[in-house]
Every structure is written in C-alpha cells, then in structure tokens.
Amino acid sequence: MKFFRSGSLFLTAVLLILGGYAAKAQRLPTHWTKDGYQYYKITDDGIRILDTRDTSKKTLWISKDMLTPQAGAPLNVKRFSVSADGQKLLINTNTKKVWRYDTRGDYWVYDTNTKKLWQLGKNLPESSLMFAKFSPDGNKVAYVSGHNIYVENLADASVKQLTTDGSTRLINGTFDWAYEEEFGCRDGFRWSPDSKSIAYWQIDASKIKSYLMLNTTDSIYPYVVPVEYPVAGQDPSSCKVGVVDISTGKTNWINTPGDAVQHYIPRMEWTLNSNEIILEQLNRAQTESRVFIGNVSNGTTSLIREEKSNAWIDGKERWNNGDPAGWEWVNNGKEFLWVSEKDGWKHISRVTREGKETLVTKGDYDVISINLIDEASGYIYFMASPDNATQKYLYRIKIAGAAKPERVSPADEPGTHSYDISPNGKVALHNFSNSYTPPASEVVSLPEHKHIGGNVITIDKNAKNKTEFFKVKTVDGIEIDGWMKKPTNFDPHKKYPVVFMVYGEPAAQTVTDTWGAGMNRLYVGNMADDGYIYMSVEGRGAPAPKGTAWRKAIYKNIGIINIRDQAMAAKEILKWPFVDSTRIAVHGWSGGGSSTLNLMFQYPDIYKTGIAVAAVGDQLTYDNIYQERYMGVPVDDEGRAAFIKGSPITYAKNLRGNLLYIHGTGDDNVHYKNAEELINELVKYNRQFELMSYPNRTHSISEGEGTGLHLRTLFTRYLKEHCAPGGR
Template sequence: MNIRKICKQLFVLIGIALNLVTYGQQKPPALTLEDIYTNHAYSQKYYGPVRWMKDNKGYSTLESNKEAGGKDIVRYDAQSGQRTVLVSASQLTASGQSKPLNIDNYEWSADDSKLLIFTNTKKVWRYNTRGDYWVLNLKTGSLQQLGKSMESSTMMFAKFSPDGTRVAYVSKLNIYVENLASSQVQQITHDGGDNIVNGTFDWVYEEELDCRDGFRWSPDGKNIAYWQSDTKGIGTFYLIDNIDSIYSRPIPLPYPKVGTPLSAVKIGVVAADGGMTRWFDIPGDSHEHYLARMDFIPNSNEVMIQQLNRPQNTNKIWIGNIEAMTLKNILTETDKAFLDVHDDTRWLDHEKYFTWTSERDGWSHLYKISRDGKEIKLITKGDFDVVQINCIDAKNGYVYFIASPRNYTQRYLFRSRLDGTGKVELVTPAAMAGQSSYQMSGDAKWAIHTFQNVTTPQMISLVGLPEHKEIRKLEDNHLLKQKYDQLGLNPKSFFKVDIGDVALDAWMIKPVGFNPAKKYPLLFYVYGEPAGATVQDAWEGGALWDQYMAQQGYIVISIDNRGTKTPRGKEWRNAIYGQIGILASEDQSKAALKIFGLFPFIDSSRVGIWGWSGGGQMTLNCMFRYPGIYKTGLAVSFVSDQKLYDATYQERYMGLLGDNAKGYKDGSPINFAKYLQGKLMVIHGTADDNVHYQSFEMLVNELIKYNKLFYMMSYPMRSHSIHEGENTTLHLRRTMEKFWKDNL
C-alpha cells in the first residue's frame, strides 16, 4: 500500500472521528417563541379532575371514550387500582343528539344515585360560570335537561337539594328550584335584573372576595338562603368595543373605585317552594360593609355570616337563626392593618365547635372555637404560617395543612393534633424539595399528590397517608421533562439579598454558555404586591419566557419584596399597609444596588425592569422614583393611579382615601411620571375589565404633558391577560422582545 493511499485512509478515519465528536456535541435545540406560545410544545399534562367518592375508598375522574366521542366518568379503587366505568359517554347522549354532552363539571347527589352535569359553558369575567345543566338518574338511566324554558347558557351554580329530589339554580339574576320528578320549575325570587342581583355577585365581590355562588340550601332542604346585591349608585365604567362594528359599542360595568359607593348587599331566606323573602337585619350601613361569607351550620337552622367593614380590618361573625331571623355576634376579629377572609371553617364535636384561621399571634394558624365564641384554642403551633388547610380528620383527631417553616419558596404537608397537643409532624418526605399539593380523601387515608419544582414539571401520584407511601404514578410528565432538559438551560438559582432591614428571596437565570468574565445586561421581573409572589420553587411552565430572554443574552432576576404573598408571618405581609408602591419599590431598589455589588458580571449601566398588573405599577414606580438604577422599563396592564382601581382591593391594603390621601398620591406612579429618564414602553388591552385602559391613557397624557418620549402598544378588545384573538400572545411577546433588544 503506497503512502498516498495510507494518508487518504487516515484522512477518512479522522473525518469520521471528527463527525462523531461533532455529533456527540450537537447544539441543544433552540428555544423559540413559536414553540412556547403557538405550538405549545412545552405544555404539561394534568390528571383529573378528581372527585373522592363518599366512601373514601376510591375516586372518580374523566377519561376519553373515543368510540362515543365524549368522556366516561370512571371510578378507581384507591387500594387495588380497579377501574370501573360509573357513567359512560353513551349514557350522556341526549335523545336526538349524535354526540355526548361535554362535561365541564359534575356533581353527585348525596346518595350517589344522580349526577348533575354542567355543559355548554360561557365565561363571566374570569370563569366559565354560565351554562346548561342536565341530570342523569343512574337507577333509571334517564337523562333530563334542566331549565328547558330558560335561554341557553344562562344557568349558574346548580346544586342538588339535600335529598336529591330537586335542583336549585340561578338564571338571569333570579333563583329557581326544579322538581326532578315532575320537571316543574318554581321561581323563588322575582326582582332580579337591572341593579338587583340575586344568588350571585357583582364584579368586585367575584374578583376580590372570591364570591360567585350566592345561595345555599338549608340542611333540611326546606329553605334557601341567598345574597342579594343592589348595584344602584355604583359608578359605571364603560369598556368600548371599536372592532366588531362600524360604530363603537359601550359595555357597561358597575365597578366601585376607591372612595366611591359599594353595592348594598344583604342576606335573605326564602322557602324552597316559594314565598316572601325574609331578610336578616345585620347592623351597619350595607353600602359600607361586605358580607364576605355565609353558610349553614350542619344539622341546624342557623347560618354563620362573616361581615367585614369597609377598611377590612374588622370581621364580625354572626350566627343567624332562619326561623326567628335573629342574629348573635359570637366573634369579632380586628387588626391594625387588614384581615383576609378564609374558607377553613369546619364544624366539630356535633357542631359544638368550629375551626377558624387567624393571625392573632403574628402567624397564620388554625384555632378551635366554641359555638358561642367563648372558648378559643390554638391548634397549629409554631413560628410559621399555615398556607392552606387540606383536610380535617375529626375521627382520628388531626388537621393536615401546607406550610414551609424553613424555606419560604417551598411547600410541604404537615399535620397537627386537633386538641393542640404534641408536635407538628412533617408528612411530605423532606427529600422532596420543592412544592407539594394534595387532594385528600375525607378520612385522610389517601391523597392525589402533586410534586413540582423549578426543574420538574408536575409529578402526580396516589399516596397513602400518613406514611406518604406512593401507591401508583398517575402522571409524571417525563416526555416534557426530557424535552425541557434537552434545551440545556441554566435553571433558576435561588439566593437571598440582605437589604439591611430584612433578607429578601430572589432567583437568577443565566444564559447558556455563561461567562463570568463578561458583562451582561440585567432584566428584573417584578410583581411586588400582596396578591402574589414571584420567587417560588415551582415549575411555573418552566419559566420559558424568562429562559428565552436569558438565551438572548440577559441575566434575569426576580425579587420578592416585603408585603408579597409569602409565608413569612403577619409582620412581613402587613409591612406594605398604607404604602403600596412606596415600600416595595424602595425594597426593590435597595436589592438592585446590593445585587450590583454581589455579581460583577452584571452591567449596572444596562438594567431593565418589567412586570404585569401590579408588577406593571411596580415597574413604573421603580422607573420614575429610581431613574439612576433602572434605565429601561416595560409595564403591562398596569395601575397608574391607585384611585382608579377597585375599592375592595385598594382600600384593604391602603386604608380609606380620606385617611391616607398622601399614601395614595405617593404610591401612584402617575404622580412621578415627570421624573422619567430612561426608555419606557407601556402595553394595555382596551377591554381590560380589571385594570381599566383608562390607567394607560391617563399615564400617556401625563407623559405627553412633560414631553417624555416613550413607546406604547394597545391591544383592541383584549382583557387583562391580553390573550384573546388569533396570534395575540405571540405578537405580544415578539413586541416585548423587540423592545428589549432595541433598548437594553
């Protein structure tokens, strides 16, 4: 073999080797906005919805039936995993219809003999709460539509009577009761319409007090107690539809803003077969109070009512007798700042005691209180917040709850004895670092456990409690995990920023191929308000937008300032009271300066900040108040003047306007717009029913007044989330990306 041949073969072998090396070092697939927002290539799978059966031995869920073209309701035995079809899709095919009913929600009667199906739903502001209802009788197989005389998709909150013979529901602001055997419909309220709202709520009750379903069956099925709201006197805000016709169309929205009248709300009782409504005479001006909660006490003719005053720093608990229509105040909670309503009431010991969540000792804890309010005993003890009550196991004497005493970004299941003795027990394995949530059976023996953290999409399992033994995996999202890992991204890294008064939690994402010797522009993502938190050890969709921006060459950081919704105690959460936008932007600015000193790879001359909703307001406050720090900002769907936002939220955290006029002024970024120095872009949807487009236009007007140049983008007839319409989400993110690349 001559030398030329040998060299040729060597070159071939070297080429093959180089190709193999190159193949082994292939660049990871690129993260694209199209894959995130159009192709939804990184969507995670869920399991359920799950309903634990009343025997606590199994649960029901929905599964596709390809042959029938709908969904079956299937029962799984918790111990054995045995699968039983409870209701097949074919059973939900109405006479004359070719396809089964689409199940948006379902409810069993008390004896499990009937099934209530919610279908053909439509959105009311945030949620699909209007639609049609059908009842399937499992004994006879008959499927009947309720409210046949009602207009399609106008029925709300249907529920069985305690004995399962009737169903009550709301339609067009009145309450009806339908007899299932005869299909006879009895209208039990008649004044609903215009400004009178029966059995449901106005916008602000739904948004800020989480009130939607506005009526309750009495335990004996003879009466219905319900809320009635009178919106007369509430200011009407008009959303303007300019895109569906050659003429604009105003959309009226009764919306109480700071300092303006609230709906007058009262609670009445009416016989389930009709008659006159009798009203509770609850002390206090109905325009200046909220009736935030009302429920029947089991096995009684009494209701428990929670009445908040307008500043929301006093909650009076009333017991109302529906026969005598008398009221007794058994408990009054007060606070120097604000109180949050809760749904953790459970009656114990033959209704002699009830559970109650309070921050009276500086932490959010569960208490046991006697029916007359005279005995109050702490159940969960320690310097930690109870984040959520999962199950009260009265038979075995335990309460199961979510908390995180040592790491505020994570969540674990604990349990305490209901008698307050003994130590708090950790139930979630300590090795499962991240966030765990549970849907527990009523006897606390079983739970659907969902685990996640910043690098792990939801892993859903059936576990046995209290040992937390995994019985079977229900969904592990392993394909999504593989696809995500193939991107080769740098995960969020958590750290703390000591600003002197307090250490704040934060996270950072670095670009792939990060070089500590380089200088990188910094992009802060901010929220900063009491309604939420950004620094959480949770999947959160893989933080793909933040990861995408990091891959464009930015360091991305988020910080939770004081006042955000984290389990750090009452003092932490109350710190923001009366100074929304003031303390938070100060905390954010101090943390930014500290971060510049901690990380030499950050270019402090190229610092941007952005946020949505409350985070948009925070962006503006930081840009206007601290122009030496933040050179570029992008504010989405923001409040520019706190007086423009709804009374319930803003007054809860700021106090009444007459008591804190200076706080409202100093916390509103519009009053500091003249100090803008950097590059700013503002974005808003014109049909935002939550934070009105008015906030956008008023700020724009102020910036023009002071000759401040800026960028702006309006999305016609898009709501607060700016997602409606073809291609909207991708267009929004492309717009944001271009702004950052052009200006940071």
C-alpha cells in the same frame, strides 16, 4: 390589579411569564366516592371512576352514549357533580364566560337508575343557568338565572321561581363584579341541611356607577360596554342575606347589625342546624371581622367572634386557594376552625359557638392552607413551610393542638407540594414540582406518604443550569428572597444584562420553588441561551409565609415600601461582578406593571429599560375592595394622599430610560383609563416612550387571532433592542 387566584388573572400572567399556561377555566374539584378511595373523572368516552388503590382500574361509569340527548350530539361535559347517594349526575355544558370564568351554561341530569337524561330549566334562556346543585336529599336542583333563584323538582320537572326581583343591579344568588373579583365570591346560595330552604346573598348594586368601555371592533358603529365598578373612595354595593322557604317562596332576612353598605359579607353557610346560618362580616376598611350566628325563624343574630387589626384581615379565599365556600365544623358542630394572624403568624384556632378560642397551631410559622379535617383520626392536615418561604409542604397536627406539627411530605423532595386528600384521610393525589423538576403527580397513602399508584415522583438531580435561589440583604436590613437563571454558557469573568420580573403586591408570590421559576414565556426563544440573567426578587408585602409583619408592612404603602425593597435589592445585586449595571431591565403585568412603572420612575438610576403591561397608573381608579383593603378608605385628603403617593403617574416626569407600555382597551379589571392618564403625564413632561394598545382585549390580553404571538414578539424585540443580550 391582581389577577384571579387561586385566582385570579394574576395567576394567568404569572404562569405565562414563569413558563406555565394561561388557564381558561376554574380548576375542577375532585369528586370522591363515598368510600374515599375512588374518584370520578371526565374522560374522552364519558365519566370514569378511578381507584387510588389500583391506578390501572378505570371503570366507565357514565358513557358518552348515556350523555347523548335523543336529538343531538353527546354533551360536552365542562364540570359535574354527583348526588349524595351517588345515583344522579348533574352536568354543566354549553358554558359562557361571566367576567373571568365560564359560570353560565346549561345543566342536565342523568339518573343511573332510570337511565334517563333530561335538561333543567328548559324554558329559561340558553346558557343562562348558574351554580346548579342538588339538594342534600337529592330530590331537587336549585340554580340561578337572570339574577333570580329557581328550584326544580326532579320527580316531575316542575320549576318554581323563588325570587322575582332580580335584575342587572339587584342580584340574588350570585355577586357583582367587585365581590367576584376580590372575594372570590361567585356561587351565592346554599341549600339547608334538611333540603327545605335556601340561604342566599342579595347584592344591590343600583347605586354603583358604571365604567363605560368602548367596543370599537365588533360592529361598524362603536358601542358602549358598561361595567358596574366601584372605585376606591366610592361606596360598595349593599349586601344582605336571606333565607327562602322552598314550599312558600317567602324570604326571611337575617338582621345583620350595621350599615349594609359599609360592610361586606364574604362568607355565609348553614350551621349543622337547618334553622341557623353563620356568616362573617367585614367592615368596609376590612380591619374588623365579626362572626354571627343567625336565627332563620326570627332573623336575629348573635355575635360570637370579633377581631380587629391595625392593617387588613384576610378572608378565607386568601388561605383556601381562592375558594371562600365552606365552614370547618368539628366536634359535631359545637366548634369550628378559624385562621387568624392575631399573634403575628397565620394560625388555626378552634372556636366554640359561644366564642371561646383555643389555639391549635403555635410557633413562628404560617399555616398556608387547610387541606383536610380528619376527625376520625383526630388530625388537621395543612400546608406550611417554616424553614423556606419559597416552598410548600404538608403537615398534620392534632385537632386538640400540639406543641409541634408533624411533617408529612418527604424530606428528600425539596420544592412545592400540593395535595388533594380523600375525605377519609387515607389517600391523596400528590402533586410536586420544583424549579428544576417538571410537575409530576402520584397517589400516596396517608399519613405514611407511601407511593401506591401512578407515576413515581423523581427529582431531576441531573438538571443543567438550574435556577439558583439566593437571599440578599438591603441597606434597610431587609433580607429578601430571589431566584436567578444564569446564561447557558455563563462566564463569571464577563458582565451580563439582568432582566427582573416583578409583581410586588399582596395578591401573589413570584419567588417560589416551582417549575417555571427562571422561565419567561413572554420571550420568544430562550433567555438563558441568548445571554440574559433572568431574575425575580420579592420584598415585603408579598403573601409569603414569613409572618404578619412581613406581609402587612405594605399597608397604606403600596408603591412605596414594595418599590424600595425591590430597588434596594437590585442595588445590592448590581455590586455582583458579573452584572452589567448599564443593562438592567424590569417587566411585570397588572400589579407587576404598576411596580415596573414605579421602579422606572422612582429609581431611574437603576432600571434602564421597562416593559409594563396592564398597569394601574392611578390607584384611585382601581376597585374599592382591593385598593381600600391595602391602602385604607380615602375619605379625606389625607387618605387620598397615600394613594397619590404610591401611584406611578405621580412620578412619570422622572422617566429617563426606555419604556414600552402595553394595555388592552377592553380591560374591565384595570381600565384603559390608566393608560391614558399615564400617557398624559408622559406627554406633559416630554418623556418619550412606546405604546401598544390591543383593541378590545381584556386584562389577560388573550383574545383575538394572533394576539399572544404578537405580544411575545413585541416584548422580545423591545428587550433585545434596548437591553442587548450577551456577556461583555
């Protein structure tokens, strides 16, 4: 019930609610040139090379004419990559969505030496190629089509099919719905360093039951849309890793210990040796992590690292902006970096191939993400915020370790920073915003953090009616962060309605010092101008950099602890003299929709009006990877009891206030079944509510002409009718 991250459709909804925009595709990575000072960028006239040392320099590298086939219009470049020698360009175009992202499409190659442009996989179905990438030597391209892996020789355009058993349920080189949604795993194969082999995942989803969605709008007769979807308590897909030899087409399978069904492999890469791969295995409950090195020749594995937790263990996509790819090797491949919470905080360690660990970062703070390993200078750059969990700053620390990291982000720019650092560690594309300063970007030198190009980031010190950040302590002694946007012409002697925006689950934060905090794009107009106090508070379970105990207090208690923290914070806020306790509303989407329902049902004395969108009403209907990660595996009545206890439908009979429920009938993430279970419970106890079903819309409810405006208008009308704006 999260949205995609880093990724997550949750990001779409939070951006929409907080004032951003709903992204339709993955964020494009920055492709740097070999010297690390320049990078490639798609422009209207082709692909240009931009120079960080002189931002006015924008050299046209590949023109649109060069990207125009003999018969046809110029290629619409959606994404691209460059060969290691910088001589060939791989272009992805004509893309189609696979669940969240447009990862299917056509691929073309342009050779800057021969000036030749040609299409790959021409004999395969249109828009069927996925994750095409150059071999390290630049002579071949591998890709997936129809759940099989192919390799194409660029010299003579010969194509070789490396796997032949792929089907809709036996998946080679990519992943099933659950792996993609919950581990961020999409690209499922890796070239060996010597360009002679490809390591790949094989997912066997043949025993996964299909959820049958009904499409009633796209033809005269409705038809069924099946989605393989393992719900909590059901076995996941079987998973294994193989290495196929390019010349022979033979796959050697890696013998990973344990039941292939009762574990996950969310990470796999090559070591720096073309006869070895390294992978992480999680048990089904995701409470045990094991790292193995696998010998390709004989398929044997050796265990080099093991970790167990009383709660869950986050995979790499949780500390790498949603991307689980890559392995952070240092010391010529003798060691790698690992992020763990074993000491109660998220910290970086160095791990040898023999499993010896050395802590690099130490102290009462969390590493949010690793941005760059700069071995030349001996530093690791990472994001953290030791003093304010709503913000993010760049730090660096010696790879050898140090008592205290060095802050790189400027002290006079409070807010949220992000960096795309050049591989040479000398320059970075720096992005910044806070709640009163719109997003801005510049080029800076590192480690000095001196402005060297682009716009100069300037704090908007004259912003009016700034979003206020505050802390509130609950009756349970829990200190909770929050933000609040007061009415434009706020009068402290009047009482105003409060509208809470909530998420409340481990997938994302809502209380962050970023542009959009205090804004609500689901509202037609301006809430502050209309006289609402708009607010968000964030309790335990949110992935804030506040330590392991904070984040994992929610384990086996989703729907209980997170809901109590929200309600107890609201109870304190209701004591403020300018808050009208008779006009308290709450809204949320996905996991936030679930929280909205639970707040309305469990604490009806506090929340008078709720608008819930695409909510999980019954936790036993949601997918196993997500729900079992945070709630345990419901293998018996005791395990199921926790799921039932935290589910909104358990408390639906307690509804006393005004409830608007919204859901798309084509939601493949949180299925419409949740809406119907909720409806049944509310009807059973004669609890009156309003319902809006959007036919054949997915979890984002973004498809179809007029949908966005209709939803926003509905949201605004209902809020104004049942939680009237203005001071009294």
